[in-house]
Amino acid sequence: MILDAIERHEVKRQLRKVNKWAPKMREMSDEELKSQTKILQKQLADGKTVDQILPRAFAAMREADLRVLKMFPYDTQVMGAIVLNQGYIAEMKTGEGKTLTATLALYLNALSKQGAILVTPNAYLAQRDEEQLAPVYEWMGLTVSTGFPKDDPDRKVRPEEKRKWYNSDILYTTASNLAFDYLFNNLAANKDGQYLRPYHYVIIDEVDDVLLDQATSPFVVASAPMLQSNLYRLCDDFVRTLVPKRDFTVRRRDKAVWLTYNGVQRAEQYFRIRNLYGDESREVYRHIALALRAHYFMKNGHDYLVERGKVILLDETDGRLKNGVKVNTGLHQAVEQKEHVEITDNQKTAASITFPSLFSLFDKISGMSGTVKGDEDEFINVYNMKVVPIPTHKPVIRKDYPAKIYLTTSEKLMQALNDAIALHKAGRPILLVAGSVENSEIISELLLDRGIPHNVLNAFNIAREAAIIKDAGQPGAVTVATNMAGRGTDIKLGPGVKEKGGLAVIGTEMLPERVKLQLAGRAGRQGDPGSSQFYISLEDSYIAKASTKRFKKMYRKLVDSRRKGAMPKELKSPRIRFSLEMLKSRVADGEVRSRKKTNKYEVALRIQRTQFYKEREKLMNNTRLERTVGNWLSEGIDDFLNTQPEWTPSQLQRLINEHFTYKEIKVPDNLMYNRKELKKYLEGLCTDILKEKYKTLINTEQLNQFYRAALLTALDSCWTDQVNYLNDLRIIVEPWSLAGRDPGYVYQVKAFNSYQNMLREARKKAVDNLLLSRIKLNKKNQLVVSFN
Ligand SMILES: Nc1ncnc2c1ncn2[C@@H]1O[C@H](COP(=O)(O)OP(=O)(O)OP(=O)(O)O)[C@@H](O)[C@H]1O
Numbered sequence: 001m002i003l004d005a006i007e008r009h010e011v012k013r014q015l016r017k018v019n020k021w022a023p024k025m026r027e028m029s030d031e032e033l034k035s036q037t038k039i040l041q042k043q044l045a046d047g048k049t050v051d052q053i054l055p056r057a058f059a060a061m062r063e064a065d066l067r068v069l070k071m072f073p074y075d076t077q078v079m080g081a082i083v084l085n086q087g088y089i090a091e092m093k094t095g096e097g098k099t100l101t102a103t104l105a106l107y108l109n110a111l112s113k114q115g116a117i118l119v120t121p122n123a124y125l126a127q128r129d130e131e132q133l134a135p136v137y138e139w140m141g142l143t144v145s146t147g148f149p150k151d152d153p154d155r156k157v158r159p160e161e162k163r164k165w166y167n168s169d170i171l172y173t174t175a176s177n178l179a180f181d182y183l184f185n186n187l188a189a190n191k192d193g194q195y196l197r198p199y200h201y202v203i204i205d206e207v208d209d210v211l212l213d214q215a216t217s218p219f220v221v222a223s224a225p226m227l228q229s230n231l232y233r234l235c236d237d238f239v240r241t242l243v244p245k246r247d248f249t250v251r252r253r254d255k256a257v258w259l260t261y262n263g264v265q266r267a268e269q270y271f272r273i274r275n276l277y278g279d280e281s282r283e284v285y286r287h288i289a290l291a292l293r294a295h296y297f298m299k300n301g302h303d304y305l306v307e308r309g310k311v312i313l314l315d316e317t318d319g320r321l322k323n324g325v326k327v328n329t330g331l332h333q334a335v336e337q338k339e340h341v342e343i344t345d346n347q348k349t350a351a352s353i354t355f356p357s358l359f360s361l362f363d364k365i366s367g368m369s370g371t372v373k374g375d376e377d378e379f380i381n382v383y384n385m386k387v388v389p390i391p392t393h394k395p396v397i398r399k400d401y402p403a404k405i406y407l408t409t410s411e412k413l414m415q416a417l418n419d420a421i422a423l424h425k426a427g428r429p430i431l432l433v434a435g436s437v438e439n440s441e442i443i444s445e446l447l448l449d450r451g452i453p454h455n456v457l458n459a460f461n462i463a464r465e466a467a468i469i470k471d472a473g474q475p476g477a478v479t480v481a482t483n484m485a486g487r488g489t490d491i492k493l494g495p496g497v498k499e500k501g502g503l504a505v506i507g508t509e510m511l512p513e514r515v516k517l518q519l520a521g522r523a524g525r526q527g528d529p530g531s532s533q534f535y536i537s538l539e540d541s542y543i544a545k546a547s548t549k550r551f552k553k554m555y556r557k558l559v560d561s562r563r564k565g566a567m568p569k570e571l572k573s574p575r576i577r578f579s580l581e582m583l584k585s586r587v588a589d590g591e592v593r594s595r596k597k598t599n600k601y602e603v604a605l606r607i608q609r610t611q612f613y614k615e616r617e618k619l620m621n622n623t624r625l626e627r628t629v630g631n632w633l634s635e636g637i638d639d640f641l642n643t644q645p646e647w648t649p650s651q652l653q654r655l656i657n658e659h660f661t662y663k664e665i666k667v668p669d670n671l672m673y674n675r676k677e678l679k680k681y682l683e684g685l686c687t688d689i690l691k692e693k694y695k696t697l698i699n700t701e702q703l704n705q706f707y708r709a710a711l712l713t714a715l716d717s718c719w720t721d722q723v724n725y726l727n728d729l730r731i732i733v734e735p736w737s738l739a740g741r742d743p744g745y746v747y748q749v750k751a752f753n754s755y756q757n758m759l760r761e762a763r764k765k766a767v768d769n770l771l772l773s774r775i776k777l778n779k780k781n782q783l784v785v786s787f788n
Pocket residue numbers: 071072073074077092093094095096097098099100369370487488489490492521522525526
C-alpha cells in the first residue's frame with residue numbers, strides 16, 4: 001500500500017511537469033513543434049536520461065496528437081504513459097484509450113534510435129493502430145512500420161524488407177510475428193539472412209492475454225518432416241477401447257490425464273511390451289498420452305475446426321485460428337487421427353520459444369490492459385512488473401447486470417435471444433457473443449428464423465472483421481460474434497445510440513473472468529452508456545470442463561426437480577451462484593499452476609537456447625575458423641575413439657569409412673592401436689582429406705564459408721534434436737510423480753545432461769560434415785556444399 005502511494009505520487013509529479021510544458025507547446029508553430037524531436041534526441045546524446053526528457057517529450061507528442069489526430073491525450077492517459085515508461089503495467093479500463101496512451105511512451109523511448117515496439121494480440125489490431133497513428137509519428141519525424149506485410153499476411157518476406165521494419169523507430173506487430181522472426185533470425189545461415197537488432201523497449205498491449213493466457217503455448221518453427229509414425233493410429237484405436245476411471249483418470253482443471261494401473265496393464269498387453277514406462281517404450285507412452293488428450297481435452301467446434309479435411313486449432317481466448325502454434329508436438333496429429341482426416345506431416349521442431357522467454361530479451365518491457373486485477377502477484381513474481389491502476393477519465397456508467405443462470409442450453413439461448421430482440425426493437429445495437437464457432441452459427445440460425453438481420457463474426461469470416469465492426473454500433477444493428485470481438489475491438493456508436501442506452505453486450509456462455517470483462521468492455525467506453533448481461537447454463541462447456549462430483553450431484557438434483565415440474569426456468573438460488581464462483585476460482589488456480597509448470601520447464605530451454613544462440617552467433621561472425629575447426633575435429637575424434645575401449649584394424653577401417661572418407665584407405669601396418677597413436681593418425685588423415693578439398697576453392701573467404709556451413713549445419717541439426725527431446729521430455733517425466741519423485745526435478749537433471757550430450761554430438765557431426773561433404777564451384781565461381 002505504501003509502495004502504491006509512492007508510485008502514485010511519482011506519477012502525479014511527472015504529470016504536473018508534463019502539464020507545465022503544455023502551454024509552451026500550444027504556442028509553437030508546427031515547424032517548431034516538429035523540431036522538438038531533434039532537440040530531444042540531442043539532449044539524449046548529450047547525456048540526459050529518458051526520464052529527464054520525459055516531460056518535454058510527452059508534452060510535444062501530446063500536442064502533436066492533437067494537431068494531427070485531433071485527440072489530446074487526457075491527464076489519465078499521460079499517467080498511463082508514465083507508467084509504461086517505468087517498465088510497469090498500466091491498468092486502464094476498457095475503452096479508456098490505450099492506443100493513444102501508447103503514442104507518448106513509444107515516442108519517448110524511440111528517441112534513442114534503438115527502436116520501440118508495440119505488441120498487440122492480433123494482426124487486425126496492429127494494422128489498425130499503425131494506420132491510425134503513422135501520420136502523427138511521421139509528422140514528428142519518426143519512422144513507423146508494421147512487423148508483417150500489410151497486403152497479404154502470408155506473403156513470403158525477404159530479409160531486406162524485414163530489416164527495414166525492424167530498423168523503424170516504432171514498430172507495431174503481434175507477439176507471434178515477433179516470436180517467429182526471432183526464431184528465424186537465429187536460424188539464418190549467414191548475416192545476410194538476419195534482420196533483428198537488439199531488443200530495446202516493448203509495450204505489450206493486452207498484457208494479460210500475452211503473458212498469462214498464451215504463456216503456455218510455445219511458438220514453433222518446424223524443419224524437416226519426421227517419419228510418419230503409425231503409432232497415432234494404433235494408440236487412437238487403443239484409447240477407444242479404454243473405459244474412463246477404470247483405465248485412466250482425467251483431471252480437467254490442469255488438463256492432466258494418465259493411465260491407471262489397470263490401463264497400464266492393458267497397454268502392455270495391447271502393444272506387447274514389458275514395461276510401458278521403460279526407455280524403449282517411450283514413444284508408445286507418449287502417443288497414448290497424446291491420444292487421450294485429443295479425445296478428452298480437444299472438442300470439435302470449440303478447440304478446433306474440421307474444415308475441408310483439415311484440422312485447424314482455435315485460440316481458446318479469442319476464438320481466432322491459431323497460425324503456427326502447436327499446442328504440443330504431436331497433439332495436432334492425434335486430433336487428426338481422432339477425426340479420421342489425413343494426418344499432416346509431423347514436423348520436427350527446429351526452434352521454439354514461449355512469450356515469457358521472448359519478452360525477457362528486452363531491455364525494458366511494459367504492458368497495459370483493463371483486466372489485470374487479481375493477477376498482480378503473478379506479474380510481480382514472474383516478470384518483476386508492478387501493476388499500477390490508472391483512474392478513468394470519466395466515470396464508467398455501463399450497467400453490468402448479474403448473470404442469469406439456467407439449467408439447459410436451449411432455455412438459456414431462448415431467453416438470451418428474447419431479451420436481445422427486445423433491446424433490438426428498442427433501437428439499441430446488440431453484440432451477441434457465442435462461446436464457440438458452432439454456437440455462433442446456431443444463434444445466427446435462430447435469429448434468421450425470427451427474421452432478424454444480422455452479421456456474423458467468427459474465425460470463418462475474419463476478412464470482413466473491420467467492416468463488421470464498423471457497422472456494429474449503428475442503431476438496431478445485431479452482430480453475432482465469438483469472443484473474437486473481445487480485446488481491443490472499438491465499436492463506435494452511431495447517431496442517436498447514446499440516447500437509447502448505448503451498445504448492449506449479451507453473452508451466451510460462461511466464460512473465464514478476464515474474457516467476460518473484456519467482452520463487457522465493448523460497451524460503455526469513454527464514459528458512454530451501455531450494458532452487459534451474461535446468460536449461463538449448467539451445461540456450458542466451461543462448467544463441463546471444470547465440474548466436480550458435488551457440482552454434478554447438484555445438477556442431477558436440479559434435473560430431477562425440473563422433471564417434477566415445480567421449478568422456474570431461471571435458477572436464482574444463491575447456492576448455485578456460489579458454486580459457480582467456486583468453480584471459476586478453481587479453474588483460475590489450475591491455470592496459474594499450469595503456467596508455473598510450463599515456466600519451470602521453459603527455464604531449462606531458455607538457458608540452453610540463449611547459450612546455443614550465443615555460440616551460433618560467435619561461429620557466424622568468426623572470419624577465421626581454422627582454430628575452431630581444429631578444436632572441433634580433435635574433440636570429435638576423441639568422442640569417436642571413446643565409444644569403445646579397444647580398437648582392432650577392421651573396426652578402425654569401418655570408423656574411417658563411416659565418418660572420414662568413402663575412399664579406400666590403407667591404414668599403415670605399423671600403426672600402434674593405442675589412443676594416442678590412433679588420434680595422431682586420424683588427425684593426420686583429416687588434414688590430408690581437407691587439403692584435398694581446398695584444391696577446389698579459390699580463396700580463404702570460400703574456405704571460411706565452407707567451415708562455417710559445416711559447423712553451423714552440425715550445430716543446427718543437433719539443436720533440432722535437442723529441442724524435440726526437451727519437448728518430449730515434459731510428457732515423459734510425468735509418470736515420475738507416481739514414483740513419488742518431482743517430475744520438474746527429474747526434468748532439470750535430464751535436460752542439463754542432454755545439453756552436454758548435444759554439444760558432443762555436434763562435434764561428431766561436424767567431423768562428418770567437414771570430411772564427407774562434397775564441395776564444388778558453380779559457373780559463377782560460387783561455393784556449393786552438399787552434406788549427407
Ligand atoms: N484523448 C482522447 N480524446 C478523444 N477520444 C479519445 C481519446 N482517447 C481515446 N479516444 C477514443 O476512445 C475510443 C477507445 O479507445 P481505444 O480503442 O484505444 O481503447 P482501449 O483502451 O484500447 O480499449 P480496449 O481495452 O477495449 O482495448 C476510441 O474510439 C478512441 O478514438
